[in-house]
Amino acid sequence: MAPYQSPKLTVQDIAGMVQGHQVHRDVYTSEKVYRLEMRNLFTNTWVFVGHESQTPKKGDYYTTQIGDQPVIQVRHSDGEVKVLNNRCPHKGTKIAIDREGNTGKFFRCPYHAWSFKTDGCLLAIPLKKGYEDTGLHQTENVKGIKPVGAVYNHRGFIFARLAEEGIGFEEFFGDSLSSIDNMVDRSPEGRLEVAGPPLRYMHKCNWKMLVENQTDTCHPMVAHESSAGTAVKIWDELGNPEPRPPAMQIIAPFMSPYEFFEDMGIRTWPNGHGHTGVNMSIHSDYSAIPGYFEAMTQAYGEDRAKEILDENRHNTIYFPSIMVKGPIQQLRNFIPLGPNKTLVESYIYRLVGAPDELLSRTAMYNRMINAPTSIVGHDDLEMYERAQEGLMSNGLEWVNLQRLFEGNEDFSSEAVENGTTERQMRNQFDAWSRFMTSTMEGHAEAAE
């Protein structure tokens, strides 16, 4: 008997998993869907790679993944940041395995010493005469380490599109870039620098649960009652001492009531991007840091400085897989390792020219909220992992995304809505479905 062949997912299958107000649980649990995401979604979209300050000098490199694809971010001899597939064109050996380093003027594969310029071009092969008249020069392998399809550096943030052809960077992100711009503008010199290595937190759940949670404003007061609620209780018992302990500034706002989150507002942009905190956010009430506003005023003038600092966006999703917190200078990268495995890397950045106290608060935020040792992190991960297990139930196969759903939503232009809407989650799935299927076989017919 022939082995059972699992049927291939079609464009119709994928499109059918997203129904506006609900999605089929297979989007979170299916290995086949995950493979298609890696092959299509993470190939057709612009995915975050790293910050240019991770590779400041020529020859500096840093290794990471775009979806499941190993890549190297490297500063080429012309000063540009390149992104290369981390694979020797000879036998497939990873060219670099340390997380960061400096390779000098060229990469040299440790296996057979093929060497490459830092833009990937082949430099030399030992004992080259062995390839004379073999046709090697006609192969793709002889060209060198293959770069990704396209790279774009937006104010220091490096994004890449694996596919050689596809949507342009500016068209893909549009006005959502205003959140990165605001984060960078918060530096009196208009420049960020990465501050140390990221927190690395392993989640046994699908990557999309994490992305959705970033704009899920109806969970903090419930899932985080154990940490934020207890913080408020302890502070009360202590007689509400001032200045408030740092935990009260950073963790306690999670207990804000539903009305607060409703008023915060949510903005969605085309292609799956969006953010919470249109009008204000849980980051609005941090204490002022001496010298910072003065430095900003000196750099930008008072009006512009105020305008920059009055923007208190909470979480901005750059679809598919990062979240940026402008007022905190934090970026979280949700790296999918399987349908039920996601590595979360949480980076922080220094506002160049700003007082150290800001970075100190940022580092505190990162460890209090996003570390594997963080009590707030424990609250969230527990929910994701329970959901990943619960979704295996066949009793009900659909996941509901219906809060403030109005039917027939149009995501092709910007919208601002009540801060508790699940519209941003629906926006992500609209983009998901489009970028999953746009290069799938049968896409043209399906569209007709």
Added chain:
Amino acid sequence: MSAPSKDQLIDFIYEEARMLDEGRFSEWLDLWLPDGHYWMPLDYKQTDPHLVTSLLYEDMFMLKLRVERLNGARTFSQKPKSRCHHVIQRPFVDEMDEAEGTFVTNTSMHYVETRLDEQFMLALTATHSLKLVDGALRLANKRVDLLNSDAAFGNIQLLP
């Protein structure tokens, strides 16, 4: 106690580990001096707790919050509760300043934490700064260096 002997310093470290393993967290909090910090660096041989991220750098408010949360009625990540287990090597006493009443120990440990069907182990070195206050040894600061601090972890919910 006037000046503690080396044995008394070492006993303190063993007793602290036992408190954590037996879940006697309130008693454990009472070991601390009010301005102490529990520091778990993220980077190997990290020197700065402030301007780069750490896994933990917690003041007494945070430690109290952490301990109270463990027993909360709505602490879902502790339903069921985690348990932990320290196996410790005999501590080195690195500093004994009897005039100041300050002492530093260095202890290698294997830490095991479990919940439901999961169990993981961390190898670590703990540096305890102790102070003699009113005849009793107290915890002034504690630094925990994980051997694999740069690895990706799932939840670490109790205190290594």
